[in-house]
Amino acid sequence: MQAASTGFSPSPRQRPRRRGPMRKSDQTRLSEIYASTIVLLLPPLLIFFVTASTTPDQSLYDEWWIRAVNRYVPIYSLGVLASTCYRIIRQVPEALWTPFVWFPFQSAIFFVFGTMVGVWGSAETLQSRMFHPLTIDMVQLLNVNLLLGVGIPLVLAGMYGSLAWLPDLKTEKAKGQASKFLAMPDKIVPIALLTIFAGGLFRYGLMKPMQWGMIDGTLSGVFSSMGFVIDLGFAMLAYCVGLKGGRSYAFLLALLLPIHLILSLFSFAKLEIVVALMLPVLGLHLARRRMHELAIGTVVVVVAYILAGPIVTHGRTQLTILTGDLNQGTYSDRAGAVASYFTAPETTQMVRTHTPNIQGWWMRLDFAGPIANAMELHRLGQVSNSLETAWMRFVPRLIWPDKPILAGPGAEFYSLILGRETSTLVGLSIYGDAFWQYGWKGIFVICPIVGFCFGFVGRHTLKWVTERSFLFFPLVFYVILWSADGPSKYLVNGFIGSMPLIAAYWIAMSFIHPYLNIGRQGARRRRVVRTPRPIPPVSA
Numbered sequence: 001m002q003a004a005s006t007g008f009s010p011s012p013r014q015r016p017r018r019r020g021p022m023r024k025s026d027q028t029r030l031s032e033i034y035a036s037t038i039v040l041l042l043p044p045l046l047i048f049f050v051t052a053s054t055t056p057d058q059s060l061y062d063e064w065w066i067r068a069v070n071r072y073v074p075i076y077s078l079g080v081l082a083s084t085c086y087r088i089i090r091q092v093p094e095a096l097w098t099p100f101v102w103f104p105f106q107s108a109i110f111f112v113f114g115t116m117v118g119v120w121g122s123a124e125t126l127q128s129r130m131f132h133p134l135t136i137d138m139v140q141l142l143n144v145n146l147l148l149g150v151g152i153p154l155v156l157a158g159m160y161g162s163l164a165w166l167p168d169l170k171t172e173k174a175k176g177q178a179s180k181f182l183a184m185p186d187k188i189v190p191i192a193l194l195t196i197f198a199g200g201l202f203r204y205g206l207m208k209p210m211q212w213g214m215i216d217g218t219l220s221g222v223f224s225s226m227g228f229v230i231d232l233g234f235a236m237l238a239y240c241v242g243l244k245g246g247r248s249y250a251f252l253l254a255l256l257l258p259i260h261l262i263l264s265l266f267s268f269a270k271l272e273i274v275v276a277l278m279l280p281v282l283g284l285h286l287a288r289r290r291m292h293e294l295a296i297g298t299v300v301v302v303v304a305y306i307l308a309g310p311i312v313t314h315g316r317t318q319l320t321i322l323t324g325d326l327n328q329g330t331y332s333d334r335a336g337a338v339a340s341y342f343t344a345p346e347t348t349q350m351v352r353t354h355t356p357n358i359q360g361w362w363m364r365l366d367f368a369g370p371i372a373n374a375m376e377l378h379r380l381g382q383v384s385n386s387l388e389t390a391w392m393r394f395v396p397r398l399i400w401p402d403k404p405i406l407a408g409p410g411a412e413f414y415s416l417i418l419g420r421e422t423s424t425l426v427g428l429s430i431y432g433d434a435f436w437q438y439g440w441k442g443i444f445v446i447c448p449i450v451g452f453c454f455g456f457v458g459r460h461t462l463k464w465v466t467e468r469s470f471l472f473f474p475l476v477f478y479v480i481l482w483s484a485d486g487p488s489k490y491l492v493n494g495f496i497g498s499m500p501l502i503a504a505y506w507i508a509m510s511f512i513h514p515y516l517n518i519g520r521q522g523a524r525r526r527r528v529v530r531t532p533r534p535i536p537p538v539s540a
Contacts, residue, residue, distance in 0.1 A: 026092045026171075026462060030100050031163035033091070034156055037084045037104070041153045044073045048146040055139060066138045070145060071119040074112050077149070081108035093289050094465040096282060097476050099458040099483030100159065103451075106484045107155075111148045111429065114365030115141065124357040133417055134369030134426075143375060144368045151431040151447045155487075158451020162459060169463045185246035191470070192236035196256060199230030204263055213328045225478065225501055230260065231275050232477050235283035236470070242287025253280065265308070266334040268315040268326065271485065273308050277301045279477070286465070309361045314341045367488065371432035373417050382416055384409055384437050390496045408493035409433075433490045450495055454483050457502065471513055475505045 024032075051069045081104045088095050095101050117125065118141050129135050136144070207227050209215045237253050240246045257280065264272040281297030316326045318337035323329050329337075377383070386409045397403050410425035413436075417426075430450060434442035461479050464472040479502065486494035 025168045027163050027168045029091050033087050034160040038153050038156050040080045044077050045149040047073050048149045052142050052146045070141050074116050078108055078112045097465045098461045099454040102480050102484040107152050110365055110488050115368040117362040117366050121359055122357045125359045128358050136369050136372040140372040141368055144371045151443050154447035155451035158448035159455035162452050162455025171463050171466045185240035185243045188240050189249055192233050195233030199233055203227045203230055231279040235279040238280035238283035239287045242284045268312045270308050274305055277304055306361045311341050367429045370428045374432040374436035378436050378439055386492045390492050393497050394500050408490050427488055430487050430491050471509055
């Protein structure tokens with residue numbers, strides 16, 4: 001008889017599992033990408049610094065090496081920022097809804113590619129720039145490139161700090177009933193349609209008529225920022241179309257989106273047209289994660305932006321002639337202005353034939369002229385003090401009914417340049433504004449703070465998108481606008497002005513969200529206690 005073994009053999013459940021390499025968190029992946037981006041942006045910064053340090057500060061000093069630096073070095077920076085966006089989308093797809101993608105993207109478009117028009121533009125474009133009050137020479141363009149070469153990496157460093165220094169946020173992906181809900185388009189489509197119709201009624205039935213003088217009344221900045229809620233509804237509808245079994249709802253998207261695009265065109269604002277097209281692209285990508293579809297959608301948005309430029313310019317001109325103010329005019333007036341563009345009146349034909357090769361679409365992306373003039377104003381001692389009134393933006397008009405209208409300093413800035421009063425608003429960027437007010441000290445102090453705020457909020461938006469917390473998606477979208485459009489404005493209206501709304505919505509939804517399980521946690525399953533069956537006796 002074989003002796004029984006006294007050794008203990010653990011069951012498969014008790015045996016220790018072999019663990020492979022631990023998967024990096026999304027926050028760790030983003031921090032690594034941002035760290036490499038900052039390092040890769042140091043060589044152009046060094047080239048700009050050495051060239052600017054050895055160049056006399058003379059307005060007519062234009063040597064071949066200065067032009068070469070302004071011409072070729074930004075191409076490298078453009079490639080670095082573009083590759084950063086691509087790597088983030090590939091490794092962390094949900095980050096497409098966060099500032100971690102949109103800030104480097106807008107930096108590449110406005111502050112790298114845009115400034116290149118001064119050296120790569122057509123002959124007609126360069127000639128037309130010579131007669132503009134904001135025209136600059138090659139030495140001034142070099143100083144602008146140096147300023148942006150310092151400011152952009154500092155903002156990225158602030159965002160990297162929020163990723164590297166703050167702990168990872170615990171993400172709870174949808175489980176159980178919530179996971180099934182997120183995969184069932186017939187459950188989400190009613191919410192999307194409700195958002196579209198409610199947002200459309202607010203935007204085109206109340207907000208726009210007030211802004212255009214059709215009805216009396218004034219909306220505060222907080223409520224005006226809610227005009228983009230309708231675009232969030234189209235993003236949710238496109239998300240449903242991308243889900244399995246959701247193609248049957250594509251006809252709703254094809255039916256409603258063109259109406260929204262036409263009404264957006266009546267505002268004669270390219271931002272509204274771009275947002276109306278881009279949000280459905282983002283919603284579709286959130287469901288399917290196909291890079292080629294995202295690339296095609298991006299190309300469509302860019303082409304629409306270029307094609308909309310002449311229509312917007314023509315519409316603004318026609319409204320100014322008709323009403324004396326481009327912010328006035330009924331729906332019929334604006335529809336007539338759009339129709340007159342396609343019926344080819346004499347004025348439109350004259351503009352088309354008079355400026356055939358002027359790249360106006362590229363010039364509108366260029367902030368080099370305003371930034372260079374802001375640097376000159378600071379040198380002359382004509383600085384701005386707009387940050388002194390920043391605290392007023394945190395006081396609701398409900399508490400302070402007599403709060404003054406807080407407009408951006410665009411008209412004040414352009415008046416100083418022209419030497420006379422004007423109501424024309426000129427964008428400057430947070431970099432030019434920081435230098436205008438505080439010089440290089442402002443760049444080294446303000447830019448990292450801006451980046452840290454972008455990163456801090458971006459970490460939470462990434463969590464909400466990963467969890468598909470649709471209740472927070474209006475805030476997610478607003479943060480995208482904050483990081484994609486805010487840096488091209490001033491500090492008070494582009495960066496600080498959006499913070500009260502972000503904080504208010506965040507706090508309000510944080511109280512409501514725990515009571516709603518949709519998109520976060522599944523319904524708790526009832527625990528069933530099963531009584532073990534008795535073991536039958538062994539027969540002899």
